[in-house]
Amino acid sequence: MISEKYKRLVNQLLDFAGIKINGNSPWDIKINEERFYKRAITEVELGMGESYMDGWWDSEKLDETIFKIIRADLLNKVKHNYKIALQLAGFYFINMQARRRAFIIGERHYDLGNDLFQCMLDKRMNYSCAYWKNAKSLEEAQENKLELICRKLYLKPGMRILDIGCGWGAFGKYAADKYDLEVIGITVSKEQVALGKELCKGLPVEFKLQDYREVNEKFDRIVSVGMIEHVGHKNYREFFKIAKRNLRDEGLFLLHTIGEVRSTKSTDAWTHKYIFPNGMLPSISQLGKAIEGLFVMEDWHNLGADYDRTLMSWYHNFENSWDQLKNKYSERFYRMWKYFLLSSAGAFRARNKNQLWQIVLSKNGVLGGHNSIR
Numbered sequence: 001m002i003s004e005k006y007k008r009l010v011n012q013l014l015d016f017a018g019i020k021i022n023g024n025s026p027w028d029i030k031i032n033e034e035r036f037y038k039r040a041i042t043e044v045e046l047g048m049g050e051s052y053m054d055g056w057w058d059s060e061k062l063d064e065t066i067f068k069i070i071r072a073d074l075l076n077k078v079k080h081n082y083k084i085a086l087q088l089a090g091f092y093f094i095n096m097q098a099r100r101r102a103f104i105i106g107e108r109h110y111d112l113g114n115d116l117f118q119c120m121l122d123k124r125m126n127y128s129c130a131y132w133k134n135a136k137s138l139e140e141a142q143e144n145k146l147e148l149i150c151r152k153l154y155l156k157p158g159m160r161i162l163d164i165g166c167g168w169g170a171f172g173k174y175a176a177d178k179y180d181l182e183v184i185g186i187t188v189s190k191e192q193v194a195l196g197k198e199l200c201k202g203l204p205v206e207f208k209l210q211d212y213r214e215v216n217e218k219f220d221r222i223v224s225v226g227m228i229e230h231v232g233h234k235n236y237r238e239f240f241k242i243a244k245r246n247l248r249d250e251g252l253f254l255l256h257t258i259g260e261v262r263s264t265k266s267t268d269a270w271t272h273k274y275i276f277p278n279g280m281l282p283s284i285s286q287l288g289k290a291i292e293g294l295f296v297m298e299d300w301h302n303l304g305a306d307y308d309r310t311l312m313s314w315y316h317n318f319e320n321s322w323d324q325l326k327n328k329y330s331e332r333f334y335r336m337w338k339y340f341l342l343s344s345a346g347a348f349r350a351r352n353k354n355q356l357w358q359i360v361l362s363k364n365g366v367l368g369g370h371n372s373i374r
Contacts, residue, residue, distance in 0.1 A: 006037035017072035019065060027064035029057050044075060049270035049343075053335045062339065063312065066346030070353050113328065114195045116337075117168075119321035120314045125168035125199065128226035128256060129307040129356045133374070138313040141306070146174040149223060151373045152299065152360050153252050155179040159220040162186070162246060164212050165227025169196035172205040184219070186210050212239065215246055222247050225256040229279050233265050236282065236290035244294050244363060252362055252370075253295065257282060258307075259355040275340050281354070295361035298370035304348055304355040311345035 011021055020028045033056035039047035051057060059065040069075065121127055122142045130141035131148050149171065155161075157180040163172050166185025169192075176183050182204040187193060193207045200207075212227075222243050231239050243253050260281040266272065267279045291297060318325075318341060322334060329337075347354045360370055 003034065003038065006041050007034075010037045010040055013074050014069075017068040017074055019068055026061040027059060027068055029059055029065060031057055033057070043269075045271070046269035046273065049274065049336075049339055052339050053274075053332055055335070063315075063342040063346040063349070066343040067349045068346075070347050070350040073352070114168075114191050115328070116318075116325060119325060120318045124170040124174065125195075126170045127167050129258075129303055130310045130313075131303060132306045132309050138310070138317075141310070141313075142170070143174070146171055148374070149225070149254055149256065149358070150175055150179060152358065152370075153221045153223065153254050155181060155221065157181060160184070160218075162215065162219040162222045164215075164222065164224035164243075165230075166192070166196065166207065167225070168192050169200045169205055169207065171223060171225060172196075173200045173203060176200070176203045176205050182206075184208065186212060186215065212242060215242065217246060218248050219246055220248055220251050222251065222253040223256075224254070226258070228255060228257045229276070229281055232278065232280055233282070233286055236286060240290050240294050243361075247363060249363055252298070252360060252366075255287075255357075255359045255361065257287075257357055257359075259283060259287075259304075259357045261353060261355065271340075274336055287359070291361065295363060296365040297359065298362050298366055299358075299360040299372040301358040301372065301374065302355055303358060304351065307348040307354070307356045308345050311341055311348065315341040315345065 014021065014029065018027075019025075022028065022030055033051070033054075036051050036056040039051050039056070041047070043050070052062075117125065117127065122130075122138045124139075124142055124146070126142040126145065129145070130138060131145040132141045133144060135141035135144050153161075155175060159179070159181040161172075161175060161181060161183045163169075163183055163185040166172055166183075166187050167189075169183075169185055172183035172185050175181060184206050185196065186208045187196075188209070188211060190209060193209050196205075196207045212231075224243075228236075228239065247253055258281050260283050263283040263286055264280060267276060267281065271279065288297075315338070318337060326334065344354075348356070360372065362370070
């Protein structure tokens with residue numbers, strides 16, 4: 001029988017990762033619907049994610065389940081079928097992150113609701129990897145991250161900073177308050193602008209609802225934290241050209257981004273459909289090619305292991321806040337968001353897929369070298 005064939009194949013693959021169906025370990029998968037097997041094999045990431053959202057399977061430790069699946073490289077052992085290939089074809093042939101599409105990610109992800117992100121994130125509203133060195137809490141780790149960025153940029157009073165993809169202004173508020181400088185933040189999210197202005201009231205932090213391609217003025221420093229994941233491979237070169245055009249000759253540019261160990265041209269189908277439409281993670285070679293001839297790479301720092309702990313902190317905050325969120329968000333949304341946070345934590349824990357890089361760039365090279373303090 002075809003259904004038995006899919007079941008055997010799933011069992012064989014999961015056994016390779018040390019996962020059992022209906023086993024006793026916390027990372028084992030509990031099957032609630034037999035149709036799961038075919039869906040997991042034929043639709044891969046999309047099938048796994050959607051069937052979890054639909055309640056077809058569960059795991060006591062979902063983050064550990066995904067960690068084991070990715071560590072064993074199971075997803076690359078199962079070929080994507082033509083239907084999934086067609087869904088993602090646009091990433092190869094169409095500029096999915098063109099200017100006319102720039103605000104889609106803001107409307108479908110960052111505008112979900114400030115209440116959701118306020119419950120999940122730290123008090124400064126950092127929606128990016130924290131820096132856990134010597135930190136005991138998410139609040140401390142996120143402040144560590146902001147300070148690390150400031151130190152790598154050699155910030156001084158009176159400077160003018162561009163924050164590309166500024167979110168709710170976490171960096172702008174911290175840098176303006178501590179270093180006495182001016183920050184211009186741009187974002188494609190209306191909700192981020194509204195709350196960001198409120199959070200940064202009284203500080204020289206300005207928010208603009210605009211695409212990065214519309215910026216045309218000089219800055220002493222440029223920072224971009226967790227935004228190039230929405231730029232797309234067809235636009236990387238233009239992104240760095242625009243950064244160079246807007247950066248003063250002696251300026252520095254710090255890029256903070258999730259990275260992929262393999263070059264791809266799309267995200268997986270589930271993430272594209274439910275979490276980050278039109279997103280994709282850059283690789284070292286893709287970024288290197290885009291930077292070549294425009295900037296000198298002064299420092300490349302991998303903080304990937306820190307994202308696991310960050311995501312688990314976000315998950316616990318989300319879980320603990322669900323009672324106050326559930327009247328606005330559905331049960332299916334709860335399972336979707338739980339899958340997003342825990343599967344992401346597992347992916348970073350595996351260390352053989354997702355990374356997190358901070359890259360410091362200069363236009364002409366820092367005389368004497370850049371001293372990256374970590």
